[in-house]
Amino acid sequence: MLSLHDLHTRLRWPASVVDNRRVTQQPDDPVDNGVSGTVSGNVVQAHTINGGVHMHAPAGRVVTLPHRAGIMPPRAAYFQRRTVVEPGLSGDGQARTSVVSGMGGVGKTQLALDYADALWAAGEVDLLAWITAVTREAIMSGYARLAADLTGAEDDDPEYGSQRLLEWLAGTPTRWLIVLDGLQSPRDLHGLWPPVTPTGRALVTTRRRDAALHGHRRRVVEIGVFAPDEAHCYLRAALAARPQLLDGVEGLAARLGYLPLALAQAGAYMLDRDLACAAYQARLSDRRRSLAALLPDADGLPDEHQATVTATWSLSIEQADRLQPFGLAGPLLAVASLMDPNGIPVEVFTTRAVLELLGAMVSRPITEDDARDGLACLQRLSLLTVGKSSSPRAVRTHALVQRATRESQPADQLSVLVLAVADALVQVWPDVERDAVLGQVLRANVDVLYDVGGEHLWEPGVHEVLWRAGRSLGDSGWIVQADEYFDRLHGAAVERLGPDHPDTLSIRSNVAYWRGEAGDPVATLAAFEALLADELRVLGPDHRETLATRGNIARWLGELGDPHAARAALEDLLAAEIEAFGPHDVFCLTTRGDIAYWQGEAGDPVAALDVFEALLADQLRLLGPDHRDTLTTQGNVAYWRGAAGDPVAAVETFEALLVDQSRVLGPGHRAALTTRSHIAFWLGEAGEPARALDAFEALLADLLRVLGPDHPDTLNVHREVARRRP
Template sequence: MGPYSSVVVQQAVAPQGVDWPLEVGAVPALASAFQPRAGLRERIDAVREEGATAVLTQVLSGGGGVGKSQLAASYASQAVAEGVDLVVWAPAAELQQVVTRFAEAGVRVEAPGVTGADPEADARAFLAWLATTSRRWLVVLDDIADPGAVEGWWPVSRTGSGWVLATTRLHDARLTGGGRRRVSVDVYEPDEAAAYLRARLAEDDGLVDGAVDELAGALGYLPLALGHAAAYMINHGVGCAAYLRLFRGSRSIAEVLPPSADAEGYGRQIATTLLLSLGAAEEADPAGLARAVLSLAAFLDPAGHPAALWAMESVLSSLGGCDAATVRTTLRVLHRYALLTCDGDAVRIHALTARAVREVTPDEVVPLLALTAADGLYEIWPEPDQPHRALAAVLRANTDVLTRTAGDHLWDPDGHEVLFRAGTSLIHAGLAESATAHWSGLASRAERLLGPEHPTTLGCRTNLSACHAVEGRVGEAMALTESVLVDRERVLGPGHPDTLAARANVAVAIAGAGHLGEAVLMTEQVLADGERAGLEDRDTLPTRLHLAELYREVGRVGEAVVLAERILADSERVLGADHPDLPHARSVVADCYMDAGRCLEAVALRERSLADAERLLGPDHVEVLSHRTFLAAFYWAVGRTGEALSLMDRTIADSERLLGPEHPGTLASREFFAVMRHPWRFLWRRILRRRPLPAADWRPIGDHRPGGRPPVRGRPGSSR
C-alpha cells in the first residue's frame, strides 16, 4: 500500500457501468412524527446559497439530543427521493469510519485510481473524483468527534455540483473556514415540540390533553426527551398531564447525575425520561434483562453494533445464561420504549441516551460491562476478517468507542484481546496510518499502566514496528525491532518464547535488507534455542517456514524441501484445513519442489494453494493475486503456455483494478508477463526470486490468549 502522494488517478480498466443514482451507507430512517423544522431549514438553505460554490459545507453544531442527525437524514432522504446521483452517509466519530465509507464509495462509482486493496488510497481517489465530477452528490459526515482527525478529508467540489453536510456536538474553530459554515442547532421551537407530541400521540384517544404545551416545556423542547416520553405514554396509555405528574415526581431521581454530567444543559430531562422509560421497560420485560442489556449497549458505538453480538456465548453467559431468543425479546422491549433502535442487523442507541445510562451505572458494575462488551466483540470477529470488510469496520469502530467509554478497565490485568484484534485488523485492511496510531496509542497506554518492560508493552511495540515496516519506514521498524529484542533479552531472558519471537523478527528484517547468510544463521539459532526451550510446533511454524525459504534462496534446496514438507504436515495437523496461513505454507513447499525439479508436484500444490486462498480470503484479496502470478509461472515452466498466458491476462487486469497500474505488484506482473513471452526460459526464476519476503514471516504478538475463548464474566447491570 502506498502513501497518499502515490495515489494513481488514471482509469485502470474500462468501467463496468455504474447504475446511477447510488446510495452508499444507510441513511437513518426518520423518526415517527418527524418535524421538518422549517425555520432551521431556511437558515441552512440560506447559508448554502450565500456563496454558491464557495460555501460547500454546512456544519450542524449543537448539543446531544437536539436532532442534528435526524435533520441531516431528512436532507439525505430528500436527495435520494429527488434522484441526486450520489448520496453518501458516513459515520464520522472515528476517522477510519470515514475512510472506509469513502473507499467503498470510490469502488461503487468506479473512481479513477480506486483499487479495492488500499482503503486510504481509495478514499483519496474518491475525493479527487468528487472534486471534478459534474454529477450531483451529497456527502453527510455524521457526528464528527475530532476535527483534527478529519482535517484533509473534507470533500470539495470545483464544479459546484456537490454538497457536504456535517453534524457535531463541538463548537470548534477547526470545523469552519475553507468553505465550511457553522449552523447552530438547538432544541425544537415550542410549537414544534407540541406539534411533535400531537402527531406522535394522535392515534391514541385521550393522550393529547390540555397539558401538551406544558409537558413540552418541562422536557426542555428536547427531541430525544420528547421521544422517550411519547413512547412511554403510547405503551402505557398515559396522557400528557399524567406523564407530567410522573416526570415532576421523579425529578429527584435525576439527581443521581453529577453536576459534571450536565455540561450541555439537557442531562436532567434525559435522565428523568430515561429512568421512567427504563423502569417501565423492566416491568414489561419478562426476562428482567432490560437494564443489563441497555447498560451494555451504552458502552458501544451509538452508530450501531452487530445485532449478532447478542447471540454470542460470552454475552449470553454474562446475562445469566439465557438464550438468544430471550435477549431478542428484551431488545424489542427497549426498542418499543425508544431507548434503542433495532434496525435489521444493527442495534443503535442515541449517544445522549448512552451517556445518561453510563452516568447512572454504578461504578462497581462498569468493569464487568466493559469486559463483557469486549468479549462479545472479540467472539464475533471473523478470522480472517479481510473478506468481511464492512463487518470489520463496524467492529473496529465499536472497539474504539469501547476503548473510550471503558477507560482503563480493558487493561486489567494486561490488556483485552479485542484491543490487539482491532490493531491487526487495521493492518490487514490496509489502513496504515490508523494502524500506526492505534498501536502507538496501545504502546503508550501499556507503558503507563503496565510499565515499559511488561510483555504486553513490548508486544505493542513489536506490532508498532510492523506498522512502520508496512508504511515503508524501514529504518524505524528495524530500530524498534532491535530495541524490543534488547528489552526482552534483559527482562525475559534469551530463551523465553517472546524473546525468540523478537529475534525471529530481527532475522526477517535482516533478510529483507538482503543479508541472507546472516539471516540464515540467526534463524537457525532461534529454532535451536526454541527446541531447547520446549516450544510447541505451533509456536515455531512461522520461523521454520521462513528458514525453509531462506535455504531455497541461498541454494540449499535439498534441506529446504525436507524442512518445508515437514512444516506443511505440521501446519495441516496443528492449524487445520481452514487456517489462512496454509496457502502460504503450501506455496513454499511448491517453490522448493520447483527448484528441486519436481515440477508436476509443484504445479499441483500451487493450484491447491490458489484455490484455498480464494476460498479463505476472497477472490480479490491481494495475496490471491500473488498466488495466481506464481501459478501462471509454474504453468509456463512446464509448458502449459496457453493456461499461463490466460491466467496472467486475468491477473494483470485484476492487479490494475485492485492495486492500480503503477503499483509495484502490477509492474512486477507485467514484467513477468513480458518474460514469459521471451525465448530465454531461464529468466523467470530470476524474476520470481526478486519478490519480497511474505508478511506472514513477521512475528507480531497475537491477539489470542492461550486457552482460546475469552473468560465468562458475571452478569452485567447488577452489582454482583
C-alpha cells in the same frame, strides 16, 4: 325493569309533580304516566327500560366551521422544513392516517405542527383539532370536549363523548384533521383511532415503533435526525445575532449527531454564555463534564421545552423497561452505550458474557431470546434500531443517547460493563476473519469501548480484545494503521503497566514488526535488537517471546540485504528451540521455513524448494492440512517452484492452494486474494500475458468490493493492471 319511582330515586332528578296513577311490573299492561303542575329540571316518563340509562346535559352552543380546537404548541424558533418527510405526511392517496415515529428529540411535534398549519392556511381542512395523547384518559377527554363543541351535547363520561365524536367524524362531509400528539402506548388508542373517511385525516406522533401502529390505510413515517445541511442551517439561524459564535458550527453539529433537540438546547446554552461552537465542542469532548451540565437549566430551555435531552430519554427507558421482558431494556442500552453507535453486531448481545451480566443486573437468568426481545423493546421506544441480524451493523443508536446512558451508570457498575463488553467482543470475534466488513465493525466497536472505558482494560494486563483489534488491522492489510495502533497502545502500557511488564514487551514487538512491514527495516532491526536485550533481562533466554524476537532479528538482517547472516542466525535459533521445545514444536517448524526462505534468497531456489517440500510433509502430518502454517508453507512451495524455473507448476500449486484457502478461510480472505495475485503473476511468467491481465482485472474488481479503493492491496493491483494493459 325499573319502576318510575326507582328511576327517579337513582337519577336524583329535581322535584316535580308527577302523577303516576299506575305502574306495574308487567310490560304488556297499559301504563298511564302523567305529568302535571309546575316542572323544574328534567323529567323522565318511562314504561320499560332495558339496559343502561344515560342522560345528556342540556344542549350547548355548537361551534361554527371552520374551527380550530385544542392548544397547539408554539412554533420552534428557526424551524427547519425537511423535504424528505413531507411526502410521507401527505400520504399516497390511500393512507388517511400518518403515524410519525421517532426517538425523543427529533422534532416530531414540530413537524406535525407545521403540517397542520400548512393545511389550515391552505384552506384544505375545516376542522383542525390538536389533542395531547400522553394517556388514554387525555385522549378521551380531548375527544369529549371536541364532541361537545361540534354537537352541543356534553357527556359526563368522556368515553361516551369519545364515541359521540368518532360517530360524528365518520358521518360528516366536513374536511377534518385530528392530531394526536405524544402517544405513549398503542393500546391507548384501542377503539379510539379516528375513522377512515374520504374527507378526514389524522396524524399521530409517537416514540413507539410497535407493529400495532400499522393498520388499515395508515402510514408509519419514520423520522430521524436532521440532514447535515439542515443542522448547519439551524445553528446558523439560531446564532445569527452573534456571528462570532459560529466558529466550528459544522463540527459541533456532527458532534451532536444532528439531533434537533440537542442543537436547540446547545444553541441556548451558547447564547447564554457567549460561547462559540468550537468552544462548546471542546467542553463536550471533556469527559470530566457531564452531558447534563452542558445543557440549559430549567429556566433556560428554549421553545418551551419541557425537559432536557437527557430527561427526555430517561422517560423512554422507563417505558421500555416496563415492557416484557421486564427491566431488561435499560441494562441492554447500558451495554450498547459502550460500543459504536454506527453499528453493533446483534450477536454481541447474546454472548455468554452479556447474558451473565444481564442476569446479574436483573437478578434472574437471561436467555438469548430474552436479550433479543429486550432489544426489540428498545426499538419500540425508538432508543435504538435493530436491522437484519445478518448485518454486522445490525444494532444502531444515537451517540448522545449512549453518553446519557453511560453517565447514569454508577462508577463501579461502569467497570463491570466495560469488561463484560470486552469479553463479548472477543467471544464473537471469529478465529478466521472471512468477512472484511465484520472485522472492520468489530475494530470500530473496540475503538469506542477503549475511548469510553479504556482505563478498565488493563488489569491484570492488556485485555485480549485490544490484541485482537491490532492483529485484525495488520492481518487485513492495514499495515500503517496497525503500526500506529500498537504504538499508541505501547504508550498506554508503559504508563499503566510499566516498561518491563511482559505485555508491554509484547506490544513493543508488535510495534517493531508492523513498522518493518510498513517499510522501515533499519528502525525495525534496531527496535528488535533493543527489545531482545530487555527480554533477556526480564524474561530469560528460553522464553518464547525472547526466541521469537531472535527470529525477527534474523528476518530483518535478511531484509536489509544479508541473507547469509539471516540464515546463520536462524540455524542458531533452531538449535535453541529444539533443545527447549523439541523438534516438532510449532516454533521449530516456523524457523525451518524461515531458513529455507533465506536459503532461496541467497541464490539457491532448488534447495529452498526441497526444504519447503519436506517441511510441508511434516506439517501435514503434525498440524493437518487446514492449519494456517500448513497453508503458508504450501504457498512457499508454489512460489519456489516458480522461482526454480517452473512457472506452470507454480500456477498449478497456487490454484490448488486457492481451493483450500477458499474452503478454510473464505474466498474474501486477504490470504486467498494474495494467492490470486500470485496466480496472475505466474501466468504472465508462463507466457500467457492475456490470461494474466484478465486475472489481475478480476482480482481488482473483487478487491474494490471487499477491501475498498484505498486499501494498499487494491492500490498495488491497480498499478499492476495499469502496467500490463497495452
